[in-house]
Amino acid sequence: MRVLVPVNRLPHGWEEARGLDAEEVLARRARHGLNDVRGPSLHPTGQSLRDASRDPMLWFLVGTSVLYFALGERVEGAVMLLALVPLLGMDVFLHHRTRASTEGLRGRLAEHATVLRDGREVEVPARDVVPGDLMRVEAGGQFPADGLVVRGQGLQAEESPLTGESLPVRKRPLERLPPGAEPAVDGMHWGLAGTRLLTGTAWVRVVYTGAETLYGSIIHSAGQEVRARTPLQHAVAHLVAVLVGVAGALCAVLALVRWRQGFGWLDALLSAATLGVAALPEEFPVALTFFLGAGVYRLARRQALVRQAVSVENIGRVSCVCSDKTGTLTEGLLRVTRLLPSPGTSRQALLRTAVLASREEGRDPLDVALLEAGARELPELPGPAREATFPFTEERRRETAVVRQGPGTLLAAVKGAPERVLELCELTPDARREWALRLDALAHEGLKVIACASRTLDAAHWHGGEPERGFDFLGLVACEDPVRAGVEAAVRECRDAGLRTVMVTGDHPRTALAVARRLGLGGANPQVLTGADLEARLADTGTVPPVDVVARALPAQKYALVKALRRQGEVVAATGDGVNDVPALQAADVGIAMGERGTRSAREASSIVLLNDDFGTLVRAIAEGRQLFSNLQRCFLYLLLVHIPLVSTAALLPLWGQPLLYLPIHIVWLELIIHPTAMLAFQAAARPGRLAPVRARPAARFFSWREWALLTGVGGLLACGLVWAYARCLSEGQDVERARAVAMASLILASAAFAAVLTRLRTRTARWVCALSLGLSAPLIQVPALAALVGLHPLHARDGARVLVAVAAALVPLLLAWPWAQGGLSRGRRWRTGQPTMTLGHP
Incomplete structure (x- = not known):
């Protein structure tokens, strides 16, 4: 990576240990702005209040309060204004919950910086750093801005948040x-904002700040993503449109009838307004937004950073995963698993030769594995001085090190491809065939195998070249990339849920097949194709054949696979970490980048970033997405079960010529119960080890006919019960305030009961919400002084x-x-249409 340096941003003598003075700082801040990498944003509370102000309920409260004051009803007007406080507080709280996942970005950014100003070191807020500043960064600290390293020794930085490079960078x-x-x-x-210094003390001359840093550009590009409406959003919008139309028609009819009945225009207006607020379906889009935000929060806790909230829904619809092997299904690090020494050679001698032919610099994965094995098994690591090194090349396919063994004696140690190393050794034909059979058996197990040999040299006659023959064969060393812990169980969970998993790798087919068998991918006989065959x-056919593993795959072939799967109706999630993976990530329904080793391009093209590169995290993310469907449908069922009797009685009784069943304050009271119950009680998390299958249903239907039958039947019965109880109270000569108290108590008790049935009180939050709704409402009904404030009489x-x-x-x-409605879903077919699917049963 090479970065341009505008020279005019640097002060004169930039390479010297001289900082800026106060006048220079002010001038540069005026020119370049604050070092705000996150970009301008409102205060969280201010943002929350602004979002809350869009709630129609708030304006209804203000309007009805003004109306009451105009009529001289000061107590009612004051009560309506006081109702603003809990409603605003609740909206602010819910808004903060939806913002929780973005807090992870703050941990990667420095809050303070040590800079040289006016000839002395001072600590300033990171946002006050300007181009030209000379700042000091200690080991373990984070770079507050992008700048040139001008002083320091033994410096290493962790740049994985930006570049995906998992190893320290010098x-x-x-x-x-x-x-x-x-x-x-x-x-x-360069020292880059959002990265951390691991060793040494660095003095950095700042060049870029704020949105001009590499980190700032990533955040900016993420904010420019186009957020397409998902099937679930379309379904909710359609449902809301229908409900708004019905509510509008009912309000108009009610206002006209009340006016014709002689109740006056004020009663007609109040009746229509009360009914309108009761029927207003604002909870549905609010619930969708909140549930998506809660899903973002849960995925962040599971090490999956969501860049777009709608991705929580998309990942729940996934029916096929195209996953990388290295680093996702496996650890991405080689480990020595077998040592096969030749007759007369010890394990230690074989391993010692392999270590001698390895280098610490460069951090080649094979060399790292051999050095780690040597540190574990050898009493002391070999440390003779190297006389020469002949590094590995694709042509030679071996590496040779010549080390001093003793006075006048050298040792040539070689490791490399077995066929090349065997050519250097003097072996009988039978021995060569025996070693070839062992090599083939190890290769079928998916192991990476190297051979080792050595030769003693006379120092006086060695002229510096690499020996080409006369080596003694010492044996084979087998390495493997171990399967990540928990991945086998995650693959089995996917298979049990009907989720198709395809491993896409550049490895040899035999290696890929061995890994697939260890994972249980594809069952007992995984189907393997090369990228060229696919x-x-x-x-030839335009369709994807039955395949579990695509080996020797090129990026273009991975892209073609994702496109073909989507044409066949699959909802595809694809993982990737490099620039070459960008086309596949963008083509997939859900692009998933690797956070530990993923490149900047891969992250920008993805909608979800796995911070730990683990396939198990991906499966948990899918489980959370599917749980979102179940949670959201239960929430919508609850909202409709409560609103059907509320709206129908609010409309029918006034149309019947009876006094208003609900006053505006009663609607506010009910909303203060319904709103938090819907948002909080249905937030069940996905159960570990149980990935729910996604079922299909026609595109135009949000609920099945069984669900609508359940809703209308139960809602209608409760409405009949409310009308019966209200009418009985009035027929016995009781006042209308007590009849209203009966209706309010019935709705509040029904709300808690419905929530308890739909959630089964699985979570502590559900239990608390139901208990509080009953516990706080009882005094308002039964305590005479409180009941009088809300226009009721105790029961x-x-x-x-x-x-x-x-x-x-x-x-x-x-x-x-309830079991009947659940049974209607159990016989559904697998989802292949990409439409929103809801499951009533537990996932």
């Missing part, structure tokens, strides 16, 4: 700039019995019909 001071107005400087001389099949024992009868008339059928 940093070196820049001695002088290349010529030109904007010379390009190599990445080894490409030919797609060109007698007979009234309480009526409440229980009205609720039981709806609750008992709900309990009986």
